[in-house]
Amino acid sequence: MKFIETDIPDVKIIEPTVFGDERGFFMETFRLSLFNEQCGERTFVQDNHSKSTQGILRGLHYQTENTQGKLVRVVSGEVFDVAVDMRKDSPTFGKWVGVYLSEKNKRQLWVPEGFAHGFYVTSESAEFVYKCTDSYNPNAEVSVKWDDPTIGIKWPLVDCQLPNLSAKDEDGLSFEAAPKF
Ligand SMILES: Cc1cn([C@H]2C[C@H](O)[C@@H](COP(=O)(O)OP(=O)(O)O[C@H]3O[C@@H](C)C(=O)[C@@H](O)[C@H]3O)O2)c(=O)[nH]c1=O
Numbered sequence: 276m277k278f279i280e281t282d283i284p285d286v287k288i289i290e291p292t293v294f295g296d297e298r299g300f301f302m303e304t305f306r307l308s309l310f311n312e313q314c315g316e317r318t319f320v321q322d323n324h325s326k327s328t329q330g331i332l333r334g335l336h337y338q339t340e341n342t343q344g345k346l347v348r349v350v351s352g353e354v355f356d357v358a359v360d361m362r363k364d365s366p367t368f369g370k371w372v373g374v375y376l377s378e379k380n381k382r383q384l385w386v387p388e389g390f391a392h393g394f395y396v397t398s399e400s401a402e403f404v405y406k407c408t409d410s411y412n413p414n415a416e417v418s419v420k421w422d423d424p425t426i427g428i429k430w431p432l433v434d435c436q437l438p439n440l441s442a443k444d445e446d447g448l449s450f451e452a453a454p455k456f
Pocket residue numbers: 323325333334335336337345392393394410411441
C-alpha cells in the first residue's frame with residue numbers, strides 16, 4: 276500500500292498493492308496501523324456506498340459539526356474526485372485537488388476534516404464507497420456550488436455537458452458565503 280502526496284499535503288492518494296492470480300485479485304483496502312502512521316490517528320465510524328450514472332456530480336459537501344474525514348474509493352466505473360480546503364488558516368485555503376478514482380486504478384483519496392468533497396462520474400455509471408470519521412448530521416450539512424469561480428475547479432465534463440445535480444447541490448453556497456473551519 277503506497278501513500279502518495281498531492282498538491283495539498285494533508286490530502287493523500289492511497290494506492291493498494293494488488294495481487295492478481297488465476298482467480299482474480301486480492302488487495303488490502305484499509306489497514307489502521309498504516310493509515311494512522313501516514314495520515315494521523317483516526318477512528319472511522321460510518322461506511323457509505325452510492326451509485327450514480329454518467330454526468331452526475333455530488334458535492335461539494337461537508338459538515339460544520341460532526342466534521343467528517345473521508346477515505347473514498349470507486350469499486351465500479353470511474354469518477355473525478357475533488358477536495359477543497361475550507362480551513363481559513365491553512366496555507367492551501369481555497370485550493371482544490373482532483374484525482375481520477377476508478378475500478379481500474381483502485382486508488383483511494385484521503386480527504387481530511389476541514390475539506391469540502393465532491394465527485395463527478397465520467398464512466399457510464401460508478402459505485403462509490405467511503406469510510407467516515409464521524410456520523411452523518413443532516414442539520415450541519417453544507418453544499419458549496421460545484422462551479423464556484425473563486426475555487427475554479429476544472430471538472431472533466433463529458434461532452435461539455437453541465438452535470439446533473441441534486442436539488443440541494445443546485446442551491447449550493449458560494450465559496451465566499453460558505454462557513455469555514
Ligand atoms: C450522506 C448521507 C445521506 N443519507 C441519506 C439522506 C438522503 O435521503 C439520501 C441522499 O443523501 P445526499 O443527497 O446527501 O447524498 P450525497 O449527495 O451522495 O452526499 C454525499 O456526497 C459526497 C460528495 C460526500 O462527500 C458525502 O459526505 C455525502 O455528503 O441519503 C444518509 O442517510 N446518511 C448519510 O450519511
